[in-house]
Structures are given as structure tokens and as C-alpha cells.
Amino acid sequence: MRHKDGGNVIKKLLIANRGEIVARIIRACRELDIKTVAVYSDADQSAPYLKDADEAYNLGPANPVKSYLNIEKLIDVLKISRADAVHPGYGFLAESYAFAQAVVSSGAIWVGPPPEVLKAIESKCYCRRIADSVGVPVLPGTNEPVRDANEIFQFAAKYGYPFLLKLDKGGGGKGIESVNSEEKIKGAFERLSRIGYMAFGNGDCYIEKQVMMPRHIEVQFLADHFGNYVCLGERECSIQRRYQKIIEESPSPVITEEDRQTLYNYTIKLAKAMGYRNAGTIEFLRSEDGSFYFMEVNARLQVEHPVTELVTGVDIVKSQLKIASGEKLNVEQEEINLRGHAIEARVYAEDPLSFVPSPGKIEKLIFPSANGHFLRIDHALEEGLSIPPYYDPMLAKVIAWGSTREEAIRRLREALAGFHIGGVKTIIPLNLMVLENNSFVSGQFYTGFIRELLAAK
Structure with a gap:
């Protein structure tokens, strides 16, 4: 048919x-x-x-x-x-x-995007070259994989420390090392190359100058097969542990409307240059001075897509299926208005301080009280279910909406406080620690927030 x-x-x-x-x-x-x-x-x-x-x-x-x-x-x-x-x-x-x-x-x-797009953007260096070619800012670094440690020494001599050594074909927060001194270069290069071969079948690395106290901002977009593109707002993803996100929200507390239009412009330039179709996300770093730099493209549905759905009213999964079926986008950019604020907390089966996975059996399960359209819990849990040790330990996502950021945070705190998963450890206590922190509530944080929070404890 x-x-x-x-x-x-x-x-x-x-x-x-x-x-x-x-x-x-x-x-x-x-x-x-x-x-x-x-x-x-x-x-x-x-x-x-x-x-x-x-x-x-x-x-x-x-x-x-x-x-x-x-x-x-x-x-x-x-x-x-x-x-x-x-x-x-x-x-x-x-x-x-x-x-x-x-x-x-x-x-x-x-x-999802066409296979040939997936093949090309497996390489972060390719993506950096594309960004360069269409005028989207990228951080100082290498647009080709480094061949040996000597190239890294030369980069350090020119740009100084610290910098990040990244796997060209890494992902999911894996394959990133911060290098802050000459004596760490050789070990980091060898270690990362080894990890790349084991995890991704490719040990190529590239260099990227490290931004101090950055924020991680990403833009969700949709692209159909008729050349139509639409951006669905930005997400703030700076609350991370080990380069993996824990709490995400939309809109970002630091993004102005002018910033948003700049990011939309960058995103659509990149998506068009890549020949992208279906749903995708362009990730950016924001420096302390408010500059934005392209980081990478996520060629799939994102874990944190629900916050975008709550503030835009667009069902991203249904949009993916309709685009794949050959339908044109049924929404235009001027129709996308961000309504209120949404915030998501990921619930992992991990020790909340050490992040050691905590597999086991769910002995008791109490969900937060439902609150109309203000609360959404994405999960696949039930009492008696065994949490195996073989896979990513994420159990659920709790997403709250509010007319203001303060209201959304309060609703998320209340929901997490009422969410009980007995039999395994979870990071719910850490999520609550973040949501109750004054710096987080005031919007003053960056990607190192969790590390500093736990160090202070």
C-alpha cells in the first residue's frame, strides 16, 4: 500500500x-x-x-x-x-x-536517517569538517584522526592544556579523555585507542580544545523527504556523570530567543549539508562567554525526547514513523512555540554516589501519584521483575511539566520523592540532591556540576 x-x-x-x-x-x-x-x-x-x-x-x-x-x-x-x-x-x-x-x-x-548518512556521520571528524564547510563554529582541534602521540604533542604546543582526546567513532559518553599535562598524552592516546577497538571496532582519535565550565545544549529537529526541516526547541543537558546525562530540561535557563534562532540556523545548515532525514539532534557546547560550538550529531531518537514533546506538543516517535512512511511534515517552524517548562530525571539502577550498577529483583514498586498532564513516567517496570546486569542500567524516566521552571522542578521533586523501587539501589537520592541545590535551581551550573556536588559531600 x-x-x-x-x-x-x-x-x-x-x-x-x-x-x-x-x-x-x-x-x-x-x-x-x-x-x-x-x-x-x-x-x-x-x-x-x-x-x-x-x-x-x-x-x-x-x-x-x-x-x-x-x-x-x-x-x-x-x-x-x-x-x-x-x-x-x-x-x-x-x-x-x-x-x-x-x-x-x-x-x-x-x-531513521538514510544508511549512507549514518555511515558518513559515524566519523566525528567528518561532522567537524561539514560544520566548518557551512560556517558552523567548531572548537579548535583536528578534523582528521591523529596518527600518533607526536601529533598530540604538537597540538598541545600550539593550543596548550587542557584538551580532550576523543574517539572518532565513539558515542554514548564513551571514548573521551581529558588531557591536562604532557606526561599524560601517550598513556591517554594508547588507552583510548584500545577502548575504541574493543567497543567500536575503530581506535581513531581526534583532539578538541577543552572548554572550561561549558554547558551542553542540544537542538531537536525533524526532516522529511521533501526538503522540509523544523527545530523543536533546545534541551539543557549539562547535568551529567561521566559524560552521560542524568537530568535534562527544555527550554534551557540560559538560552535567549536570539540564541535559539542562532542554534536553529546552525542545526538546519548542518542537517541539510548531511542530507539528513527523520528525527535527529545536534549537540553544542556553550562557553562561559555565551559562544556556541558544534559538538556532534545524534542520528536517532534521544532518551530525553519527552521534555521536548511536553513543551512543543509534537509527538516525536509518531513523527518519525510518519516521515518514514513518506509523509510531509505537518508543522512549520513558526508554529513551534515552547509552552512552559519540562524537566526529566533518569532513574538508573546504580549506587547514587559511586554509580556502580545495582542489578537485582524489584521487590516493591510504588509510582508517584498521577498529576494530570503535569507528570509522565516512561518505564517498563513491575514488581518481581529482575534487572539484569548485562545492559544499560536505566530503569525509567520521570518527566514533569510546569508553567515555569520553578514549578516544573517542584513537581519533579515531589514525583521522585514518591517513587520507590525496592530491591535495587537507584540514583533517585542524587536526582533529589541536584533538584534541591540552590545553584541548580538558580540555573547556575555546567557539565562538571555533579562532580563538584559529590566532592563537596
Whole structure:
């Protein structure tokens, strides 16, 4: 069946992922009358969302390499189930060129950017070169991978310390080392290269001058197959541990309307130059003087997409599916107005101070009281569920909306205080510590906030 705009209508979707994002995508599919196919490993055979999917297939052992990262098995499920499209969620194979190409080669629809775009932007150096070519500021650094430690010594002699050594094909906060002295260069280079080969099959590194006390700001955008682009506001993502986000919000407390238009301009320039389609995010660093620098592109749905949905009223997952089906964007930039404020706290099964994962069995589960449209909890939890040690330890996301930032923070604090997950440790106490901190409440923070907060404790 063809869509009126020329694309193939998605009738059955394979969701190639696990956890709360599967439940989220199933909800969107129900509203669009799309059948769903879930997959699971042996460790996830009791996942509650499996009952909500129209079909579910076992991928095999708990080891993700043999299940969620096994392209051959996923394509087998795609063919057996006769699904006509694949949504990769986030993490795992969400930004894998090889998986996207395998899906397209099988005749199915890939819900994401074209495989050739994924292949190109795997390289952070490529993205830096694209940004340079269209006039989007990038931090001083190398636009080609460094060949040896001598090149790093030469960069340090010219630009000084500190700087970041990053994996060209890293991601998810992995593959970043801060170098602040000459004696650390050789060890950091060798260590990062080794990590790159093990985690991503590529040890290429590049250099980026380190911004002191930066803020992490990202712009969500949508792009259809007809050359239409729209930006859905910015997200503040500076509350991080180990380069991974914990709390995100929209809009950012430091972004002016003039800043927003500048970031929109940068984002659309980059997306067009990359030939990007579907949903994506452009990440920027903001320096203390208010300058913005392109950092990277996330070619997938983001964990923190709900805060954008709450302030714009745009369902990003449904938009992804409609774009993949060949529909034109049904919203224009001037129609995007940021209403109120939304803030999200990720709930990880981790020790709140050491961040050591805390797998186990959920013995008791108490959700916060529902509060109309002001509170949203994205999860795939139930009492008695085992939290396996093999995967990312994120359990849930708690998102609150308010007419003001202060109101949103208060509602999120109240929700987290009423959220109890017995049997495993979670970072809820750390989330509350952040939300009650005066510097955070006043909007005065940067990416090193968590490190300094815990050091003070």
C-alpha cells in the first residue's frame, strides 16, 4: 500500500531494542494503528512490554552481542514476522550503518536517517569538517584522526592544556579523555585507542580544545523527504556523570530567543549539508562567554525526547514513523512555540554516589501519584521483575511539566520523592540532591556540576 505522498505506509513495525523505549514506541504505534513486533533476550523474557506487543520473538542469550546486537538474528525476525519497518530505539544498533543497510536491503523501511548518512556521520571528524564547510563554529582541534602521540604533542604546543582526546567513532559518553599535562598524552592516546577497538571496532582519535565550565545544549529537529526541516526547541543537558546525562530540561535557563534562532540556523545548515532525514539532534557546547560550538550529531531518537514533546506538543516517535512512511511534515517552524517548562530525571539502577550498577529483583514498586498532564513516567517496570546486569542500567524516566521552571522542578521533586523501587539501589537520592541545590535551581551550573556536588559531600 502506498501513502498519498508517495511513501510506503508502515503496517507492522519491528522494535529492535529493549526496556522502556519499547513500551514508548508501542504506545505511538497503537495510536497510528501499526502492529508491533518485540524482541527479547533470555534475560528479558519476563519484560512487561512483551505482553503489549502483537508479536514477540526470542533473540537468544543474555549477552547483547548474541542478541540485541546480532544483526543476522534481527533480520531473521524481520523476515519471519513480515514486519515492513524497523525502529531501532536508542543505544544498541540505533546508529549502526550495517544494521540500517541490512534492513533496507531486505526491502523494509528503516525508521531513521538514510544508511549512507549514518555511515558518513559515524566519523566525528567528518561532522567537524561539514560544520566548518557551512560556517558552523567548531572548537579548535583536528578534523582528521591523529596518527600518533607526536601529533598530540604538537597540538598541545600550539593550543596548550587542557584538551580532550576523543574517539572518532565513539558515542554514548564513551571514548573521551581529558588531557591536562604532557606526561599524560601517550598513556591517554594508547588507552583510548584500545577502548575504541574493543567497543567500536575503530581506535581513531581526534583532539578538541577543552572548554572550561561549558554547558551542553542540544537542538531537536525533524526532516522529511521533501526538503522540509523544523527545530523543536533546545534541551539543557549539562547535568551529567561521566559524560552521560542524568537530568535534562527544555527550554534551557540560559538560552535567549536570539540564541535559539542562532542554534536553529546552525542545526538546519548542518542537517541539510548531511542530507539528513527523520528525527535527529545536534549537540553544542556553550562557553562561559555565551559562544556556541558544534559538538556532534545524534542520528536517532534521544532518551530525553519527552521534555521536548511536553513543551512543543509534537509527538516525536509518531513523527518519525510518519516521515518514514513518506509523509510531509505537518508543522512549520513558526508554529513551534515552547509552552512552559519540562524537566526529566533518569532513574538508573546504580549506587547514587559511586554509580556502580545495582542489578537485582524489584521487590516493591510504588509510582508517584498521577498529576494530570503535569507528570509522565516512561518505564517498563513491575514488581518481581529482575534487572539484569548485562545492559544499560536505566530503569525509567520521570518527566514533569510546569508553567515555569520553578514549578516544573517542584513537581519533579515531589514525583521522585514518591517513587520507590525496592530491591535495587537507584540514583533517585542524587536526582533529589541536584533538584534541591540552590545553584541548580538558580540555573547556575555546567557539565562538571555533579562532580563538584559529590566532592563537596
